[in-house]
Amino acid sequence: MRIDGLQYANWSEKIFRQLREGGVDAIHVTIAYHENFRETVLNFEKWNRWFEQYPDLIMKGQWAQDIDIARETGRTAVFFGFQNPSPIEDDIGLVEILHSLGARFMQLTYNNQSLLATGCYEAEDMGLTRMGKQVVKEMNRVGLVIDMSHSSDRSTIEAAEYSTRPIAITHANPHAWSPALRNKKDAVIRAVTENGGMFGFSVYPHHLRDKSDCTLESFCEMIARTADTYGVEHLGIGTDLCQDQPDSVVEWMRVGRWTKEIDYGEGSKSAPGFPRMPSWFEDNRDFENIEQGLRSVGMTTGEVAAIMGGNWYRFFAESFGPKAGG
Amino acid sequence: MRIDGLQYANWSEKIFRQLREGGVDAIHVTIAYHENFRETVLNFEKWNRWFEQYPDLIMKGQWAQDIDIARETGRTAVFFGFQNPSPIEDDIGLVEILHSLGARFMQLTYNNQSLLATGCYEAEDMGLTRMGKQVVKEMNRVGLVIDMSHSSDRSTIEAAEYSTRPIAITHANPHAWSPALRNKKDAVIRAVTENGGMFGFSVYPHHLRDKSDCTLESFCEMIARTADTYGVEHLGIGTDLCQDQPDSVVEWMRVGRWTKEIDYGEGSKSAPGFPRMPSWFEDNRDFENIEQGLRSVGMTTGEVAAIMGGNWYRFFAESFGPKAGG
Numbered sequence: 193m194r195i196d197g198l199q200y201a202n203w204s205e206k207i208f209r210q211l212r213e214g215g216v217d218a219i220h221v222t223i224a225y226h227e228n229f230r231e232t233v234l235n236f237e238k239w240n241r242w243f244e245q246y247p248d249l250i251m252k253g254q255w256a257q258d259i260d261i262a263r264e265t266g267r268t269a270v271f272f273g274f275q276n277p278s279p280i281e282d283d284i285g286l287v288e289i290l291h292s293l294g295a296r297f298m299q300l301t302y303n304n305q306s307l308l309a310t311g312c313y314e315a316e317d318m319g320l321t322r323m324g325k326q327v328v329k330e331m332n333r334v335g336l337v338i339d340m341s342h343s344s345d346r347s348t349i350e351a352a353e354y355s356t357r358p359i360a361i362t363h364a365n366p367h368a369w370s371p372a373l374r375n376k377k378d379a380v381i382r383a384v385t386e387n388g389g390m391f392g393f394s395v396y397p398h399h400l401r402d403k404s405d406c407t408l409e410s411f412c413e414m415i416a417r418t419a420d421t422y423g424v425e426h427l428g429i430g431t432d433l434c435q436d437q438p439d440s441v442v443e444w445m446r447v448g449r450w451t452k453e454i455d456y457g458e459g460s461k462s463a464p465g466f467p468r469m470p471s472w473f474e475d476n477r478d479f480e481n482i483e484q485g486l487r488s489v490g491m492t493t494g495e496v497a498a499i500m501g502g503n504w505y506r507f508f509a510e511s512f513g514p515k516a517g518g
Numbered sequence: 519m520r521i522d523g524l525q526y527a528n529w530s531e532k533i534f535r536q537l538r539e540g541g542v543d544a545i546h547v548t549i550a551y552h553e554n555f556r557e558t559v560l561n562f563e564k565w566n567r568w569f570e571q572y573p574d575l576i577m578k579g580q581w582a583q584d585i586d587i588a589r590e591t592g593r594t595a596v597f598f599g600f601q602n603p604s605p606i607e608d609d610i611g612l613v614e615i616l617h618s619l620g621a622r623f624m625q626l627t628y629n630n631q632s633l634l635a636t637g638c639y640e641a642e643d644m645g646l647t648r649m650g651k652q653v654v655k656e657m658n659r660v661g662l663v664i665d666m667s668h669s670s671d672r673s674t675i676e677a678a679e680y681s682t683r684p685i686a687i688t689h690a691n692p693h694a695w696s697p698a699l700r701n702k703k704d705a706v707i708r709a710v711t712e713n714g715g716m717f718g719f720s721v722y723p724h725h726l727r728d729k730s731d732c733t734l735e736s737f738c739e740m741i742a743r744t745a746d747t748y749g750v751e752h753l754g755i756g757t758d759l760c761q762d763q764p765d766s767v768v769e770w771m772r773v774g775r776w777t778k779e780i781d782y783g784e785g786s787k788s789a790p791g792f793p794r795m796p797s798w799f800e801d802n803r804d805f806e807n808i809e810q811g812l813r814s815v816g817m818t819t820g821e822v823a824a825i826m827g828g829n830w831y832r833f834f835a836e837s838f839g840p841k842a843g844g
Contacts, residue, residue: 230556236618237611287562293618 193217193501194479195508197261197430198273198363200339202437203242203371207476208249211268214476217501218259218508220297220430224274226448229286232279236293239270251455253438254294256509270509273297273362275309275342277327284323284330291334296512297362298331299339300351303397304450310339313457317344320354332357334405336515340373340384349383356511357377358388358507363430369414370401374458375427381418385426390507391418392430398458398469399432405452408413408472412485415451415499424495428504429482435475439465519543519827520805521585521834523718523756524667524689528763529568533802534575537594540802543827544585544834545686546623547791550600552774553699555612558605563617565596573646575769580620582835597834601622601668601689603634610649610656616708617660619708622838623688625655625665626650629783630776634675635666639783643670646680658683661839666710667756668700675709675730683835683841684714689756691720695740696727702785707744711752716833717744718756723793724757724784726832734798738811741825750821754830762802765791 194215200222201207211219243252251262253269262269272294280286280293290298302434308324309319320328328351331338338359340348354360362385367375376384381391392414400406402412419427420490429506432440442465446457456464473480479500482517486496520541523684526548527533537545541809542790549561557587569578577588579595580698588595605621606612616624617771627637634650646654653733654677656806664685666674678685707717712776715747719741745753760768763813768791772783793837812822836842 229559233555233609233615236615237609240611242616283563285560285566289559289562289619290567292620293615 193259193263193497193505195428195501195504196220196433196479197390198222198394199361199429199431199433199435199503200437201433201435202441204436205246205249206247207435208228208242208268210476212249212266214479216261216479218253218266218269218271220271220273222275223272224279225302225445226278226450227274229279229281229283229290232290233293233306234294236272239272243270254296255512256505259263259329259505259508271297271393273298273337273339273470275299275339275370276302277306280327281322282307284326287327287330287336288334291336295336297339297360299342301340301347303342303344303446309351310344312342312344314344317346319346319350322383324351325354328355330354333514337509338509339374345377345380347397348380349378352383352387352389355387355449357511359384359392360390360392360507362390363394363396363399363432364391365399365414366418367445371415372399372458384420389426390428390503391422391426392428392504393418394430394432395433395470395473396434397470400470402469404470406470407490408470408481408485411470412489412491415488416491417488419491419495419499423518424491424498425503427499428507429479429500431473432472433469433475434466437466442466519585519589519831520824521754521827522759522802522805523686524548524720525757526759527759528764528767530762531572531575532695533573533690533761534568534594536802538575538592542594542802542805543589544579544597544830545594546597546599546616547597548601548694550605551602551628551771552604553598553606555607555609555616558600558616558620562598566600569719575743578620580622581838582831585831585834596761597622597721599625599663599665600629601625601665602606603632605807606653608633608649609838610652612657613653613662614642614660617662618740619664622834623663623665623686625668626653627669629665629772630666635677636669636670638670640670641844642673644675645672650677651680654681657662657681658714659840661841662836674702674706678709678713678715681713683837684716684719686716686833688716688718689720689722689725690717690756691725692744695743696723698784699764703813704706707748711748713753716753716754716829717748718743718754718830720756720758721760723795723822726796730794730796732796734796734807734811735815736810737796738815740792740813741812742817744839745817745821750824751829754833755805755826758800759795760792761784761798765793791808
């Protein structure tokens with residue numbers, strides 16, 4: 193079973209076919225960076241059209257069991273998430289509304305301070321806000337997963353502890369391996385995994401050691417060491433694949449409507465666009481490379497299967513509905 | 519089994535308890551008259567709060583099977599509908615979005631011309647518009663029932679014929695029995711029922727012979743004759759109960775934001791408010807009176823059961839999802 197914990201591609205029939213070629217059973221796709229509620233609904237509508245147009249390749253994913261249906265029918269189940277809480281605006285009632293529409297992950301922040309918590313690029317980190325605590329409770333109630341991939345340390349640790357259900361960092365790598373601002377320090381990964389949460393490894397070059405030149409061996413060795421430290425059952429893949437996106441999109445991701453100046457985010461003035469992907473992961477047909485790489489660094493078949501999809505499956509099954517027995 | 523095909527009460531714990539006292543297993547409630555998409559979402563949110571606050575009295579209804587669950591657990595299943603297409607604005611993609619949120623009925627018009635068809639108070643009736651035909655097709659695809667209660671004759675007949683699935687008039691009475699503008703002429707009822715659709719009898723005084731003074735016998739006799747003419751299997755109850763609403767609400771229903779002048783609708787300058795309900799149907803505890811009344815005019819137990827809920831149940835089961843077998 194192969195599940196990718198995060199993608200934001202420029203979707204097309206070509207990519208849907210590559211998902212099938214790569215044996216990807218499920219993906220979590222981002223459908224909001226800075227979109228407000230109505231704009232996010234337009235993105236749900238866009239996906240509804242794709243589900244109607246490509247019924248043999250993709251299907252809407254709402255529950256872990258949908259992955260079984262996708263596997264039985266040779267399709268990829270598509271689960272929705274937001275990298276920012278902008279879709280709920282200032283209205284806690286929208287948490288359940290968006291969950292009803294199919295949202296399953298929501299980051300509490302995207303780089304900046306939000307109404308809920310602090311993003312990883314702010315100078316100060318105030319932790320969960322008043323509304324943040326209320327929204328975490330509501331997300332716990334309905335089964336919308338808290339994703340802290342772009343949040344700052346204290347906010348992430350507080351979210352992991354305040355949440356009564358496991359949370360996720362869907363796409364990042366350990367800071368100790370590659371000290372990017374977006375990568376996660378030991379205390380952060382520990383807080384998430386010790387509370388039952390998931391950590392998804394990113395293939396986005398800005399999160400890799402040696403960026404686009406990172407070797408498959410280095411990436412897989414890092415995964416094996418992370419498993420030794422935090423437990424293999426908490427780990428998955430979250431490629432952050434942004435395939436076929438024009439550079440205007442990475443600018444939108446970074447600046448949205450919050451500034452009139454350019455913010456280069458993880459890029460720079462001399463390299464403002466999307467970075468070149470590593471040669472061993474250029475699109476969805478390359479999951480096999482990661483799988484082989486994990487075996488090459490000595491992981492067992494069971495461990496590799498857990499990381500490639502089994503752990504995400506279990507997490508999806510536990511996370512997307514009201515809490516069992518309560 | 520008791521199912522009410524339309525209510526628009528000023529909801530409260532009192533009314534939810536009366537639904538239980540009256541043995542009402544399911545109701546279709548109006549959550550939009552003139553609301554745009556975002557405003558309608560706020561109304562879904564309001565109901566989500568009620569479902570959370572009164573889990574022992576009510577539950578969200580999405581599928582006919584939810585009525586079985588409601589019966590087994592002693593609750594009333596609440597199904598949602600709109601009396602106007604205003605919630606979809608000019609965006610056909612919102613049909614599926616709103617269906618995902620739980621909408622199950624949508625009137626193509628409310629008294630006035632809409633983007634889709636002509637309302638019953640217009641001087642001219644142009645039938646289904648260009649967008650109207652597209653939306654009917656989309657409603658057919660996702661399982662959102664076309665309701666023509668407030669539409670004009672030609673528009674209703676065209677909708678019944680153009681739709682590939684049965685449509686409904688959830689709340690009205692035959693014009694021949696009480697010649698109100700909102701009541702339906704023979705050709706209209708025939709078009710709806712001959713195409714498999716449903717006709718729900720209203721207890722709203724403006725639709726009754728002798729209005730608030732209508733007798734139970736006259737009402738039930740009318741139902742029996744309608745069954746003789748169009749077939750008992752197409753008939754149900756749609757009380758149009760507007761319990762506990764202040765008169766400001768009937769003004770909102772009539773004028774929305776489309777005029778700066780007062781429009782009295784079915785009322786008049788001397789009687790602009792909600793009319794007094796007939797003594798035999800004042801709230802949800804009075805369904806027993808209608809049931810007894812139908813038996814008194816000679817209907818069989820099976821016929822009475824069909825009208826009180828069985829027919830709506832079958833219609834719900836056939837109408838709310840994608841069409842069986844394609």
